[in-house]
Amino acid sequence: MTGVDLFVREVSWKTGQGKTILHPLSFDLPAGEVLGIAGANGAGKSTLLRLLYRFLKPKTGEILLDGTDLWHISAREAAKTIAAVLQEQPTDFALTVREIVTLGRRPHATGIAGAGKRDAEIVDDCLGKMDLLSYAKRAFGTLSGGERQRVMVARALAQEPRLLVLDEPTNHLDIRHQLEIVELIADLDITIVTSLHDLNLASRVCDKVLLLHEGRLVAQGMPETVLTPGNIEQAYSVQVRLEQLSASRERYLTFHL
Numbered sequence: 001m002t003g004v005d006l007f008v009r010e011v012s013w014k015t016g017q018g019k020t021i022l023h024p025l026s027f028d029l030p031a032g033e034v035l036g037i038a039g040a041n042g043a044g045k046s047t048l049l050r051l052l053y054r055f056l057k058p059k060t061g062e063i064l065l066d067g068t069d070l071w072h073i074s075a076r077e078a079a080k081t082i083a084a085v086l087q088e089q090p091t092d093f094a095l096t097v098r099e100i101v102t103l104g105r106r107p108h109a110t111g112i113a114g115a116g117k118r119d120a121e122i123v124d125d126c127l128g129k130m131d132l133l134s135y136a137k138r139a140f141g142t143l144s145g146g147e148r149q150r151v152m153v154a155r156a157l158a159q160e161p162r163l164l165v166l167d168e169p170t171n172h173l174d175i176r177h178q179l180e181i182v183e184l185i186a187d188l189d190i191t192i193v194t195s196l197h198d199l200n201l202a203s204r205v206c207d208k209v210l211l212l213h214e215g216r217l218v219a220q221g222m223p224e225t226v227l228t229p230g231n232i233e234q235a236y237s238v239q240v241r242l243e244q245l246s247a248s249r250e251r252y253l254t255f256h257l
């Protein structure tokens with residue numbers, strides 16, 4: 001499975017009352033790259049993600065996947081191409097973990113005999129990737145917040161998307177599972193757009209970062225050119241110090257009021 005080329009041109013969004021939440025912005029993301037969306041609470045990150053997984057329709061502009069407008073493909077084709085892991089989690093508390101992950105296969109249902117075996121293999125593979133094989137028979141409602149988050153990522157992977165949209169995927173996760181998900185994101189060769197609050201993590205995992213402030217683009221490009229003290233101070237109203245870890249020589253940002 002390969003990623004899609006994503007082109008976003010002059011896309012904006014307003015509420016029904018006419019309040020602009022996202023001012024026109026443009027960016028490109030070549031197939032297989034990871035884009036991080038950063039910005040303070042209320043900056044417009046989730047709104048931009050909702051436009052990308054076709055939950056909201058842009059008021060202006062267009063979103064092209066491999067050159068085709070996202071709104072010119074069928075809902076089924078969109079569901080095969082794009083998977084999203086959101087902050088809101090399903091309320092199917094009685095379903096087992098395996099049943100929830102199997103829901104990810106729904107857009108691919110063909111009715112062809114034998115398809116079930118391949119679906120089961122994909123589901124097993126995704127459960128394994130997210131460290132969930134021993135949870136397969138547990139009811140979703142009995143899981144912790146972090147375990148539920150991993151189930152939602154496994155379901156999205158089972159969809160075999162070419163564009164994966166993640167809203168704060170490391171929320172609820174302990175350090176080990178945060179690192180695992182970051183490594184998984186870096187390893188997948190599909191196109192990924194993710195919002196991330198942890199800017200040091202964003203620097204490590206993203207090919208590009210887009211920084212938003214009050215619904216406007218502050219900067220976009222490689223993490224080291226976007227996540228500068230000046231840009232972060234503008235977007236988050238905090239003092240920023242850029243340091244270098246002596247062992248790895250990695251950039252490390254610290255924040256102060």
Ligand SMILES: Nc1ncnc2c1ncn2[C@@H]1O[C@H](COP(=O)(O)OP(=O)(O)OP(=O)(O)O)[C@@H](O)[C@H]1O
Binds near residue numbers: 039042044
């Ligand atoms: N349908 C809507 N009606 C009114 N206001 C909205 C609507 N959707 C979003 N907003 C507002 O737009 C702003 C951006 O919201 P959004 O959820 O995109 O922010 P965010 O950057 O994801 O924030 P957070 O980091 O807190 O999740 C917020 O002030 C939010 O209240």
